[in-house]
Amino acid sequence: MGSTPSCRACLSCWCQHLHSQLESLDHNKLSCLGCERILSTQEIMDIQARFKRKDRVEPKLQEKATMAFLRSQPDFVSCPSSACKDGASMADGHIFTCRTCRYRYCFDCNVPFHEDEGCQEFQDRIQEDERKTLEIAESLETVSKTTKACPECKTRIERSIGCDHMTCAGTNSAGSASRTRVSSIVLEMEITCTRKTANTGAHNARNARNSENKGSSIMIAATTINVH
Structure with missing residues (x-):
């Protein structure tokens, strides 16, 4: 049995409740199973201490706390990958590498990192491709109008x-x-x-x-x- 000062529930329910909340909430937004009061870190630690070792939420709680701290920093950047919710600090440079999924992104060019080209070479190539695409579109429009x-x-x-x-x-x-x-x-x-x-x-x-x-x-x- 696990409990807060005002609410009691079985350990299985507490385990499921805390793990479910940690999937979508920050470490300091977890609520009581019974009254929905926001739990203190100490209350969470006291409850999860009675879980089986494999079920404890402490690792996830620490990860969430670390992530919250990083997000509060001015040089923190969220991972551009739609499949990742993490991020990393970008105090130096313009190439982002996610610490979780290892996704790489060039913020100077605002595209996924171009491994085999420098930024200027990449941008020149993109501009040339766009120019050719525009010329083709204009030619097709002329043909459509005159034939x-x-x-x-x-x-x-x-x-x-x-x-x-x-x-x-x-x-x-x-x-x-x-x-x-x-x-x-x-x-x-x-x-x-x-x-x-x-x-x-x-x-x-x-x-x-x-x-x-x-x-x-x-x-x-x-x-x-x-x-x-």
Whole structure:
């Protein structure tokens, strides 16, 4: 049987109660099992002295007390790892090493410690990666705004000159004799007019205006196309 000046309970209940509280509370926040009064350190020590040696809370109590002291220091830093509740002093340097889980963190770069690079080298590489990512995003945005996707194969194409009607060589959906070849840089496509229209004056005039451009090649961000 364990007891405080006002409350009594069996040792098994006290053991379970104190261990449960030490999982989430500081050493000076443990309460009485019966009345919830905050227990003094001496009261806790008197109760746990009657526990079996393996069940005693003294080691955990000392660990909590030490942690509370460290947290009160101005140079204490909590472990950045989400899986750890400990921390360590950082009186010198900028590389944090947790005394419990050994997690390492660089506070100059605000990232997990970069073992094989100095801080300046690491930051230069990150800035270059961010610049490249931004350039790619801007290029994709430009392609999206200035081109249209083929309804069949979704290849991005842009018509700058020539007839309004085009046949994508990627799908050849209009039955043209166009061909496609893929290089290491761009996809080149033959764009062929297959519209069957009357030989009207308006059509002839438009053909005359476009004849100068016949066979010209247009390079765009996504595709190179030939307009006929």
